[in-house]
Amino acid sequence: MAATLFSTSLTPTFLPAVPCPKPAPPASACFPCALPPRAALALRRRLSPVAVAVSSEVEEEEGGAESEGEFAEDLKVFVGNLPFSVDSAQLAGLFEQAGSVEMVEVVYDRQTGRSRGFGFVTMSTAEEAGAAVEQFNGYTFQGRPLRVNSGPPPPRDDFAPRSPRGGGSNFDSSNKLYVGNLAWGVDNSTLENLFSEQGTVLDAKVIYDRESGRSRGFGFVTYGSAEEVNNAISNLDGVDLDGRQIRVTVAESKPRRQF
Known part of the structure; x- marks a missing residue:
């Protein structure tokens, strides 16, 4: 009888499992995620006294x-x-x-x-x-x-680098300018910004040495019209750019070699 009581007391009693409710997240934690991007943007504009997206760099x-x-x-x-x-x-x-x-x-x-x-x-x-x-x-x-x-600016085609055999671009060479005596630090963007004051620049390219990667001190700028070319020559030839007086002339097309 004593052995029976001892055996019964060691038998575990299992209670039914009761799931514990998970605490709901605060409303502020899920509110931004529930909004689509455009709705969130509209809300930001309503809350801001000046509706300007100044971070769109x-x-x-x-x-x-x-x-x-x-x-x-x-x-x-x-x-x-x-x-x-x-x-x-x-x-x-x-x-x-x-x-x-x-x-x-x-x-x-x-x-x-x-x-x-x-x-x-x-x-x-x-x-x-x-x-x-x-x-x-x-x-x-x-x-x-x-x-x-x-609206948007005029479409611009990407230029491929000029090949050593004289391969050029798809633009009319009659509207292309040669820009010489460039400072070593002048890059394509600097050249484009200077010449854009005289018209719509279709391409601006500084020529670099293929082995050293250093500027060769000259480049080319292409416009869409002869009038813009003439304006650039009149207003920019001899202008000081980064400490050097640049030379601006019409680019001469090289004749192809005859074999």
């Missing part, structure tokens, strides 16, 4: 400089010939004089991290976009006259 993409936007193209203006030091916040502050700014993008080179010297500003209405073009096209900002146009 983007790098140049291979498919084009312009990033995908949420606004109609008639609200967006192209801003060219920007000083390299201008960021999106400074650009937004300038264009707020023409109306309500929705978004600002300054385009940067993905390799160097340096400003490409142009960007985009999106206004709230088409009327404000037109007013911005009227007010700021040709406006001198930090020493440079801005080029402001409605």
